[in-house]
Amino acid sequence: MAEENVLQELEDALAKGLEDLKSVASEEALLAWRNQYLGKNTAITQAFQSLGKLSAEMRPQVGQAANRVKVALEAALAERSESIKESALAASIASEKLDVTLPGRPMTPGRLHPDTQMLRELYRVFGEMGFQVYRSREVETDEYNFQLLNFPVGHPARDMQDTYFVEAGERGDNPIVMRTHTSPGQVRSMREYAATNPENPPAIRLVLPGMCYRYEQTDARHETQFDQIEGIAVGEGITFSNLKATLSDLARRLFGQNVRTRFRASYFPFTEPSAEFDVECFLCGGKGCAVCGGGWLEIGGCGMVNPNVLRNGGYDPERYSGFAFGLGPQRIAMLRYGINDIRYFWENDLRFLEQF
Ligand SMILES: [Zn+2]
Incomplete structure (x- = not known):
């Protein structure tokens, strides 16, 4: 039951x-x-x-x-x-309700990186002055990065440019390096133009922009990666006066018609004589301020192409002469926009990038 x-x-x-x-x-x-x-x-x-x-x-x-x-x-x-x-x-x-009266979400337009803006302005100015852009390689041999530019193996000036080695191993005194400056493009471009007519190499007027790499402790003024714009002009009868006129004209086109320039004697292995190139401070008009100190801003280095370098490029120094210079686009952008730390450039922080 x-x-x-x-x-x-x-x-x-x-x-x-x-x-x-x-x-x-x-x-x-x-x-x-x-x-x-x-x-x-x-x-x-x-x-x-x-x-x-x-x-x-x-x-x-x-x-x-x-x-x-x-x-x-x-x-x-x-x-x-x-x-x-x-x-x-x-x-x-x-x-859920669709409110058609709500304002739309704002679209932020993309923009060019401040360094790209600076480079394009420099290309424009150099273009007006008759310079063509020549792109050279970022990975170089020790031969092009140093030896052909008058830095023989063991030269003390190499210590100024702490180098990233890509491949050392079996290559002895000619290891592969990340270029420490844009100057190896001087010899590459001269050789390329000289090869078109070895008996009578053509005159050249080029700017060589690009990234350079140095094994450095980073701080507000130093990065392991930075831009340079190299300039080189080679031909018959080129003198230091042409160099001074070119860079002074560049300064006027960049910073205003009344800006003054100054050249101070210096040393680089690949130019002789060599100079540092200053412009009158465009922030204070040369009176002296926190950025410039004494009224002048260092913009770059320059000089007459060393005869050995001309010869390495295929140009006879008895017949040809030339000048070369190097500028730091980021340094110019820092001065112009009051950027106080070079590391901002490659941090990809939108709070920085959206200001340009
Ligand atoms: Zn100043």
Whole structure:
């Protein structure tokens, strides 16, 4: 008799559970329903617990019935849970409103990097003065980076340019390096032009822009990577006066018609004589300020191309002469915009880049 009751109770629990589930409409109610019909103290658990006391004939019947009811209730629970989630999502979508009066999200236009802007301005000015842009390689041999520019192996001036070596190994005194300056392009460009007519090499007037690399401790004035613009003019009868006129004209075109320039004697292995090139401070007009100190700003180095370098480039120094100079576009941009740390240029920080 008790055994009949167990089966009946299971059928009742199933029917009542399914009926109750119809009115369950929230996650909380679903949890309560689950505790009531699939929890610790239900018709199903009681049926399983009673199995040991049942006759061998009834035991499988009750066990199977309990399993069937449990599976049916669990399936109904899963289905109900899914439909509650779906209607919650639908309600949330329905409550969203499209407000066509809201202002649009602003689109920020891209812009050129301050260094690119500076370079393009320099290309324009040099273009007006008759210089063409010549691109030389960033990975160089020691021969081009140093030896052909009058820095023989072991030359003390090499210590001024701490070098990244790409490949040393078997190459002895001619390892592969990251160029430490744009000057190796002087010899590459001279050789290229001289090859077009070795007996009478053509006159050249070029600027050679590009990245240079030095193994340096970085600080506000030093980066391991920086731009240079090299200039070179080679021909017959070129003198130091042409160099001074070219750079003074450059300064006027960049900084204004009244700006003054100054040349101070210096030393570079690949030019002779050599000079540093200053312009009157365009921030204070030469009176002296926190940036310039004494009223002058250092812009670059220059000089007459050393006869050895001319010869290495295929130009006979008895017949040809030339001048060369090197400028730092980032240095000019720093002075012009009051940028006090060179490391800002390659940090890709939008707060910096959006100011230009
Ligand atoms: Zn100043």
